[in-house]
Amino acid sequence: MAVADSVRVSEIFFSLQGESSRVGLPTVFVRLTGCPLRCGYCDSAYAFYGGETMSFDLVLERVAAYGAQYVCVTGGEPLAQRNCLPLLQKLCDTGYSVSLETSGAMPIDPVDPRVSRIVDIKTPGSGEVDKNHWPNLDLLKSGDELKFVLTSRADYEWARDLIQTRHLAxxxxxxxxxxxxxxxxxxxxxxVLEDRLPVRMQVQLHKILWGEKPGV
Structure with missing residues (x-):
């Protein structure tokens, strides 16, 4: 198998999208292995190591078996694998509506423009605020989304001030x-209501339905 045509995959599963503006949509998730961050609240640490090396053709075959329109490539940190980029392109070429969930620590400019980039900004409470790749903010387009995971009131105020000063919304x-x-x-x-903040508050639908575990 050519290295250029494969990725390391932790899991591929079919579930409801639990977050973002696509919440509730039946979605195939392709979770890639590996992540350079260690956020204190991480819910997918099992994807840091292990997994299975899969050819792009095998990934596409596994995805197609679910018969869904929406595909989300996630991690770990999917962009830590350089072959994530051609995989995203192939998924788009196949006709899927593709989203990418990324930690915000890696540059997003090489990502296929057809992909909706869901970009985290790590707050101080995550323990990884120094890993934010700040130039990503200037690359965001209307089809992308920016996410803050908040651990405290202090995290909220930090995010609020950044949203307002950088006009992120x-x-x-x-x-x-x-x-x-x-x-x-x-x-x-x-x-959010008190500050009239122009954001979408979200909860993790998949965890409300099935709890915190792999494959959902």
Missing amino acids: QRCPVLLSPVWQGIDPADLAAW
Whole structure:
């Protein structure tokens, strides 16, 4: 198998999209192995290592078996594998509506423009704020989305100030997520309303339905 035609895959599964503006849509998830970050609240640490090397053809075959329109490439940090880029292109060429969930630590400019880039900004509470690749903010387009996972009121205020000073909501949809079983979602909702913040608050639908576990 040629290295140029393969990726290391942790899992491929079919579920409802639990986050972003695509929430609730039946989606095939392709979770790639590996991540250079170690966020304190990570819910996919099992994808840091292991997995299976798969050819692009095999990935496409596994995805096609579910008969879905939407595909989400996630991790780990999918862009840590350089072959993620041609995989995204092949998924788009096949006709899927493709989204990419990325930590925000890697440059997003090489990503196929047909892909909706869901870009995290790591807050101080994540423990990885120094890993943010800040030039990504200037690359965001209307079809992309920006996500903040919040661990505390201090994280919220940090994100709010960044959203306002950089006018981020004018670039693309901005998502605020409370850490699972951390911040009370009702508190976050109250803060957003109090500040009239032009963002989408979200909770993780898949965890509400099935709990925190692989394959959902």
